[in-house]
Amino acid sequence: MVEMKVHGLFFDSETNQSVVVLKEETTGRTLPIWVGLFEANAITMGMEHTWTPRPMTHDLLKNLIEGMSATVRDITVNDLKSNTFYAVINLEVGDRAVQIDSRPSDAIALALRTSSPIFVEEKVLDSAGHFDAKATKKDGSDKWIDDLFDKLKPEDFKSEM
Secondary structure (H helix, E strand, O other): OEEEEEEEEEEEOOOOEEEEEEEOOOOOOEEEEEEOHHHHHHHHHHHHOOOOOOOOHHHHHHHHHHHOOEEEEEEEEEEEEOOEEEEEEEEEEOOEEEEEEEOHHHHHHHHHHHOOOEEEOHHHHHHHOEOOOOOEOOOOOEOHHHHHHHHOOHHHOOOOO
C-alpha cells in the first residue's frame, strides 16, 4: 500500500465531472479518480475545513463513528474493476478492526474530516496511476497538472458512482 494525499480537485468540462487527484509525496505518482458533483463538493469542504450549520452526510458519518467510540484508522482505494474504483474504510471499534466497503469519493471525504491517512493499493496504481519523471518544472512546480487532461481521456475511467 502507498500513502497518498489529496493533491487537488479539478473540473473536467468535457464530462461535466470533477477529478480528485491523489498524489504520493515521495515519488510524485498520481491517481486521478472521476467523481460526481456532490462528491466533489463533499471533498472540497473537507479540504477547506468548511462546515454547514447542520451535518451533511459525511459529517453525520463522522459523528456516528465518533459517537460509537470508534475511529477511522485509514481508508484504502483497494481495487479497480471494469474501470470502477473500490475503497474500504478501516475502522477501529474497541479492540476490533472493521472494514466497510465504500466508494472512494465517500472514503476520501470521510478521511479528510477525520484527518485519517489515505492509502492506495499498488495494483491500483499499476493499473491507473501516472508518473512522469520529467514532470517537475525548473521552478519546482508540477508540470503534470498542466498535461493531465492531455494524457487522460474520460472514457479511460468510469465514475465510481
